[in-house]
Amino acid sequence: MEKATTILSEEHKHILKVIDSITKECEKIENENNINKEFFNKAIDFIKNYADKFHHVKEENILFKELCKEEVEGKMHCNPTQQMLHEHTIGREFVKGMIQSLEENNKKKLLENAIGYTNLLQDHIFKEDNILYPMADEVLTEEKQEEILVACEKAEKELFEKGTKEKYIELAEELSKK
């Protein structure tokens, strides 16, 4: 049976591609005066819509909520969802900082926020892939898994029109080839 955590983990791969491309771009502009605004605008578009809207919303509104239900939470030795939510919030602050620094043409601020974001997300995704998702798979019954999967599919349809998901996956490819 397909699990929501498998789908979410697949999404991490696309997010990590963009994270890597941002890291590379940051290394590049460290020695240059010009900021490649086109690159950063595209990367921010991906982060805001795919990573934050499409991916994080499914975690926050569906998977994490299920894990916080008494009968499920009771089976876990700890519940990392609060920490994960906190990291989503910090991530959003870094993205705001990136947008501001592009408007201000402030390279130092852009690098601080972009590097802050990439470090945070790499660590965050590692924790979800290796701790939270395996824990979820352990404590969720098959019935619950099925419910979560259906809820995720429904959310996807509400969040993105047909073809939008594919558009962002292509964008991740494009950015990673730069």
Ligand SMILES: [Fe+2]
């Ligand atoms: Fe997350």
Ligand SMILES: [Fe+2]
């Ligand atoms: Fe995630």
